[in-house]
Amino acid sequence: MSRMVEVRGRRVRITPPAGARWLISDYTAWKHDPLPLAGQVEYELPRGAYFEYAFLDAAGRPFADPDNPERADNPWYDYARAVRLPGAPQPPEYPGELLGAVERMSAGGRRLLVYEPPEEPQACLLVFDGVAYYRLGKLAHAAEGLWLDGRVVPLRIVFSEPRQRELEYRFDPGLERLVLDEVPAALSGLGGPACSAVWGASLGGLAALWLALEHPDVFPAVAAQSPALLAEPGGKDAHSDPEWLRDRYQEAARLPRRLSIQAGLLEWLLPPVRRFAAAIAERGVVHEYREYPSGHNWHSWRLGIEAGLVDLFGTDLEVG
Numbered sequence: 001m002s003r004m005v006e007v008r009g010r011r012v013r014i015t016p017p018a019g020a021r022w023l024i025s026d027y028t029a030w031k032h033d034p035l036p037l038a039g040q041v042e043y044e045l046p047r048g049a050y051f052e053y054a055f056l057d058a059a060g061r062p063f064a065d066p067d068n069p070e071r072a073d074n075p076w077y078d079y080a081r082a083v084r085l086p087g088a089p090q091p092p093e094y095p096g097e098l099l100g101a102v103e104r105m106s107a108g109g110r111r112l113l114v115y116e117p118p119e120e121p122q123a124c125l126l127v128f129d130g131v132a133y134y135r136l137g138k139l140a141h142a143a144e145g146l147w148l149d150g151r152v153v154p155l156r157i158v159f160s161e162p163r164q165r166e167l168e169y170r171f172d173p174g175l176e177r178l179v180l181d182e183v184p185a186a187l188s189g190l191g192g193p194a195c196s197a198v199w200g201a202s203l204g205g206l207a208a209l210w211l212a213l214e215h216p217d218v219f220p221a222v223a224a225q226s227p228a229l230l231a232e233p234g235g236k237d238a239h240s241d242p243e244w245l246r247d248r249y250q251e252a253a254r255l256p257r258r259l260s261i262q263a264g265l266l267e268w269l270l271p272p273v274r275r276f277a278a279a280i281a282e283r284g285v286v287h288e289y290r291e292y293p294s295g296h297n298w299h300s301w302r303l304g305i306e307a308g309l310v311d312l313f314g315t316d317l318e319v320g
Helices: 130-135 139-148 173-190 203-214 244-251 270-282 298-313
Strands: 005-008 011-014 022-025 041-044 050-056 081-084 101-107 110-116 123-128 155-160 197-201 221-225 258-264 286-292
Touching (some): 101 173, 110 173, 123 130, 123 173, 139 155, 139 298, 155 173, 173 203, 203 221, 203 244, 221 298, 244 270, 258 270, 270 286, 286 298
Parallel strands (some): 123 155, 123 197, 197 221, 221 258, 258 286
Antiparallel strands (some): 005 011, 011 041, 050 081, 101 110
């Protein structure tokens, strides 16, 4: 641990280094709401928390804690450093090689990676931000390991990569064409089940929930990790837009049958995700809701992948 970071139980005290003018972290949504520094900063974190942070200099340039060698599990910010409280959960590790096959395909000008399990697939999952979920999240490895343990059915996974993420994942009719027409056409030669579940994180989680609401007959099951629920059609601010989709779920005549919802305790989206979970509970939707002691990042999402797969494709469920 850094000499500038003191951990006592659940309390973390950060002493800023020379040149630091703001603290950015899970709690500030990084650069969105940086914390001005006037001395030490102290937080009381959740038990077993994993916390990421960095600093901004006077020109607003980010830099790492020069005395903390603990690099964060964060592919976006190489300057992020981590604090792990005692008992902080670690994401699972998986063997490097898959038993199943992975084929590169395309649909609607977008890259697809299609994982085929060693046995005939019984269900198919469509995953947004596919390259990250395949490489960083190791979602195919998780599904294969759970299948080998008898916990989920053999699963085909279609990893879809966006072209314009900020546009496509915000209620875009082009995304509907992709998932309803172009992806099925690309997979038509494989046979087997059509994709009946959709999965995403952040804006991808928002898109997954929206598509499942618009087409519950196509996607009766959906998993959303830290969904960016502060959003409305035409909006652009993922920190202050209205919670339009929650209202739609409260009013819709038909809803998806099964949902898996997750959030990090240290992220700005926690309140709207909790409100969404309460809304679907009031509607009587079968769902699982989990929170992890970390932020809006791949550490949180990797922690929740196995649970989400069991929620949607567990061998004790009727899936397909």
